[in-house]
Amino acid sequence: xxDTLSDKLQGALGDLRSRxxxxxxDLSRAMREIRLALLEADVNFKVVKDxxxxxxxxxxxxxVTRSLTPGQEIVKIVHEELTELMGSGGSRLAFAGRPxxxxxxxxxxxxxxxxxxxxxxxxxxxxxxxxxxxxxxDLQRPAAIDQLEQLGRQIQIPVYLDRSxxxxxxxxxxxxxxxxxxxxxxxxxxxxxxxxxxEPLMKELAAVRKAVKPHNxxxxxxxxxxxxxxxxxxxxxERVDFDGVVLTKLDGDARxxxxxxxxxxxxxxxxxxxxxxxxxxxxxxxxxxxxSRILGMGDVLTLIERAEQAAEVxxxxxxxxxxxxxxxxxxxxxxxxxxxxxxGPLKSIVxxxxxxxxxxxxxDVDDRExxxxxxxxxxxxxDERRRPEIINGSxxxxxxRGSGTTVQQVNQLLTARKQMAKMVKQMGKGKMPNIxxxxxxxxxx
Amino acid sequence: MTRTxxxxxxxxxxxxxxxxxxxxxxxxxxxxxxxxxxQALTRELGFDPGDEESWxxxxxxxxxxxxxxxxxxxIVQRLEARDPTSQAELLEGLEEVVAELVTVxxxxRLAFDGPxxxxxxxxxxxxxxxxxxxxxxxxxRESGRSVVLAAADTFxxxxxxxxxxxxxxxxxxxxxxxxxxxxxxxAFDAISxxxxxxxxxxxxxxxxxxxxxTNLxxxxAKVRRVISGRLEGAPHETLLVLDATTGxxxxxxxxxxxxxxGLTGVALTKLDGTAKxxxAVAVTHELGLPVKLIGVGETLDDLQPFDPRDFARxxxxxx
Numbered sequence: 001x002x003d004t005l006s007d008k009l010q011g012a013l014g015d016l017r018s019r020x021x022x023x024x025x026d027l028s029r030a031m032r033e034i035r036l037a038l039l040e041a042d043v044n045f046k047v048v049k050d051x052x053x054x055x056x057x058x059x060x061x062x063x064v065t066r067s068l069t070p071g072q073e074i075v076k077i078v079h080e081e082l083t084e085l086m087g088s089g090g091s092r093l094a095f096a097g098r099p100x101x102x103x104x105x106x107x108x109x110x111x112x113x114x115x116x117x118x119x120x121x122x123x124x125x126x127x128x129x130x131x132x133x134x135x136x137x138d139l140q141r142p143a144a145i146d147q148l149e150q151l152g153r154q155i156q157i158p159v160y161l162d163r164s165x166x167x168x169x170x171x172x173x174x175x176x177x178x179x180x181x182x183x184x185x186x187x188x189x190x191x192x193x194x195x196x197x198x199e200p201l202m203k204e205l206a207a208v209r210k211a212v213k214p215h216n217x218x219x220x221x222x223x224x225x226x227x228x229x230x231x232x233x234x235x236x237x238e239r240v241d242f243d244g245v246v247l248t249k250l251d252g253d254a255r256x257x258x259x260x261x262x263x264x265x266x267x268x269x270x271x272x273x274x275x276x277x278x279x280x281x282x283x284x285x286x287x288x289x290x291x292s293r294i295l296g297m298g299d300v301l302t303l304i305e306r307a308e309q310a311a312e313v314x315x316x317x318x319x320x321x322x323x324x325x326x327x328x329x330x331x332x333x334x335x336x337x338x339x340x341x342x343x344g345p346l347k348s349i350v351x352x353x354x355x356x357x358x359x360x361x362x363x364d365v366d367d368r369e370x371x372x373x374x375x376x377x378x379x380x381x382x383d384e385r386r387r388p389e390i391i392n393g394s395x396x397x398x399x400x401r402g403s404g405t406t407v408q409q410v411n412q413l414l415t416a417r418k419q420m421a422k423m424v425k426q427m428g429k430g431k432m433p434n435i436x437x438x439x440x441x442x443x444x445x
Numbered sequence: 446m447t448r449t450x451x452x453x454x455x456x457x458x459x460x461x462x463x464x465x466x467x468x469x470x471x472x473x474x475x476x477x478x479x480x481x482x483x484q485a486l487t488r489e490l491g492f493d494p495g496d497e498e499s500w501x502x503x504x505x506x507x508x509x510x511x512x513x514x515x516x517x518x519x520i521v522q523r524l525e526a527r528d529p530t531s532q533a534e535l536l537e538g539l540e541e542v543v544a545e546l547v548t549v550x551x552x553x554r555l556a557f558d559g560p561x562x563x564x565x566x567x568x569x570x571x572x573x574x575x576x577x578x579x580x581x582x583x584x585x586r587e588s589g590r591s592v593v594l595a596a597a598d599t600f601x602x603x604x605x606x607x608x609x610x611x612x613x614x615x616x617x618x619x620x621x622x623x624x625x626x627x628x629x630x631x632a633f634d635a636i637s638x639x640x641x642x643x644x645x646x647x648x649x650x651x652x653x654x655x656x657x658x659t660n661l662x663x664x665x666a667k668v669r670r671v672i673s674g675r676l677e678g679a680p681h682e683t684l685l686v687l688d689a690t691t692g693x694x695x696x697x698x699x700x701x702x703x704x705x706x707g708l709t710g711v712a713l714t715k716l717d718g719t720a721k722x723x724x725a726v727a728v729t730h731e732l733g734l735p736v737k738l739i740g741v742g743e744t745l746d747d748l749q750p751f752d753p754r755d756f757a758r759x760x761x762x763x764x
Contacts, residue, residue, distance in 0.1 A: 036514055039508055039514055040513070040514055040693055041693075042511075042692030042693055042694070044509075045505050045508045045509050108690065108715075108718070109571070109573070109715065110570070110571025110572060110573060110688060110715075111571060112570065112571055141607070142606070142607045142610040142611065143603040143604075143606035143607035143610060144603070146602070146603035146606050147601070147602045147603035147604075147607075148602075149603075150602035150603055151602050154602075195715075195717065195718040196718065196719070197718060197719055222571065222688075222690070222691075224569070224688075224691050224692060224694040224695070224698075225690050225691065225692060226511040226690060226691055226692025226693065226695075226720075226723075226724060227508070227509050227510070227511050227692065227721070228511070228690045228718070228719065228720045228721070229690075229692075231719050232690075249569070249570060249571075249655060251655055251657070251658070252569070252655040252656065252657050252694065253656075253657050253694065253697055254692070254694040254697075255693075255694070257692070258692065277570075277600075277658075
């Protein structure tokens with residue numbers, strides 16, 4: 001899982017200092033690793049072929065062969081080429097000079113259109129100050145209209161619907177008219193999921209497009225899609241000429257090679273990416289981050305953002321104030337653990353830290369461990385949490401019983417807190433803590 | 446031999462032989478639905494056993510079918526060992542090797558016990574869990590079994606309404622709850638209802654969740670625990686619904702869902718597109734999990750028992 005292309009290339013090419021020169025054989029081995037990494041990330045095999053040829057050309061250049069770390073050099077080239085490939089073409093939507101701006105969403109069944117529609121409405125209201133409306137033109141799936149209606153209610157955005165008809169064109173047209181009459185400046189039209197080879201439904205979609213003249217047609221694509229992505233994108237491009245892609249379910253661990261394939265084959269940019277189940281989890285697309293993800297490299301920016309999202313603002317401020325005062329009680333300890341848990345599963349967090357993935361290979365990162373920590377702290381009295389120094393032997397035994405752990409585990413936690421408090425004190429004095437010495441102290445115990 | 450519903454449900458000794466025309470019907474449909482991959486394989490093969498590029502083309506065709514690098518290497522190695530000398534031998538070998546890889550002995554049927562038999566259905570968002578359950582309920586009803594559908598997807602907006610519509614269509618009982626309710630409680634209630642009313646099968650629908658969301662996976666594990674606690678031996682089947690358009694992430698999905706709830710099989714959906722569904726080969730190869738059901742269309746009848754030989758034949762056969 002943590003096999004990054006970077007690690008593999010380091011392994012394959014090694015350190016040139018010990019050998020002096022990069023041979024042709026070395027290069028083709030590197031190209032094979034790149035090919036495998038991309039295929040495992042579900043990049044379309046034809047796209048992989050072209051891509052590897054391009055990288056090979058650049059990698060044969062002097063900069064790589066003379067570099068002391070050719071593996072890193074090649075990773076850099078691959079990363080640049082990937083970013084370039086995904087990055088040309090803006091992610092902003094087109095807005096109509098005379099409102100309303102119409103956005104049409106299309107895609108396969110289950111790609112996440114209905115949810116994406118609601119998320120996009122929320123994003124446009126929050127981020128662009130628009131007053132959007134939704135139109136429920138998915139008349140195929142049972143209860144699709146109910147779903148959009150409920151989502152609209154949740155985010156307080158009007159949904160136009162008509163349960164009396166099976167005519168998607170009429171629903172779309174009428175919905176837009178209604179939205180316009182009520183002064184809405186963006187109208188997002190949700191359509192039924194359809195297979196790209198379903199002739200009647202593709203015809204219907206083309207007819208809807210013609211009837212409502214959308215300013216943006218977005219293909220909603222599941223980031224877990226495999227080699228099929230290209231066939232889907234080509235067919236939708238031909239029939240409804242979409243302008244860009246909304247990539248969904250990116251909060252999983254899919255590498256998302258499908259996204260790259262779609263951009264490479266159709267030239268349509270990825271505009272938006274959905275990064276979670278909550279309705280405010282849709283963001284504009286960042287090509288460089290996606291490139292890192294496809295290569296299995298760390299994604300520090302996303303990590304930082306997640307940390308920011310996980311901590312409420314006042315929570316952050318409060319924590320900072322206490323840390324500055326050099327305090328670190330078990331209440332703080334608990335709070336920081338909870339923040340960490342909110343960032344997602346430990347494994348996925350670890351995967352985002354460059355280099356850490358490899359170090360932790362084979363180490364079981366256990367989320368349950370965090371649960372245990374929480375249980376121990378929760379078994380302490382309020383007084384104990386504030387003044388950990390009062391926790392004596394009998395208190396320890398009680399805490400262990402209360403949390404279903406052993407006294408040993410309680411002791412470990414007490415020591416861990418002490419060390420963190422020490423670190424915090426140092427930071428409070430403006431000194432960077434020496435992590436190595438703390439780690440060494442840990443080992444000595 | 447194509448596997449029939451009667452065989453899949455263990456009714457074939459008692460039930461009359463199914464209409465052969467019907468059987469060919471779905472086989473043809475599967476073949477049609479896999480047509481593009483078949484074309485890709487046969488068009489690009491132009492096989493010459495001595496030619497390195499010929500083997501590379503086979504590899505590419507398998508990769509293009511989403512079989513994944515690991516399973517592809519395995520297939521090609523087994524194929525090389527057979528030393529095919531002609532295109533016909535190659536295709537035959539390919540079919541046999543693929544069939545071998547997707548076969549898990551002794552796992553051909555839906556496990557029945559009880560009553561009630563409990564089937565727990567899980568998967569990531571948008572794979573077609575609710576639709577698959579609707580179709581399964583329909584087939585179970587046709588086989589003369591009484592069915593309870595439990596709407597334990599208490600998260601997604603309108604999920605319950607969707608399942609209720611399917612329950613009506615199939616003629617099954619429906620057990621629901623408030624949105625945001627505890628899914629484990631819904632499963633518990635459904636089993637109680639099935640016992641009280643003497644129903645044969647309970648199918649539990651769950652909310653789609655990404656396999657990386659620890660909290661939601663824990664919730665799912667709890668649903669399973671509550672089911673096991675309520676009825677010994679249950680759930681008798683725990684099926685992962687996997688979208689045939691999924692790429693190699695499907696293997697991760699299967700792995701993590703298996704860790705959380707202990708899967709007994711896979712239902713491969715949306716095979717009616719041009720998707721190759723090769724991810725099923727990867728899943729069975731890597732994890733030993735059998736595919737039990739395939740979805741080949743949108744109508745009630747378009748859910749079928751999985752047959753390794755047919756799947757392989759449809760994937761590689763030449764017109």
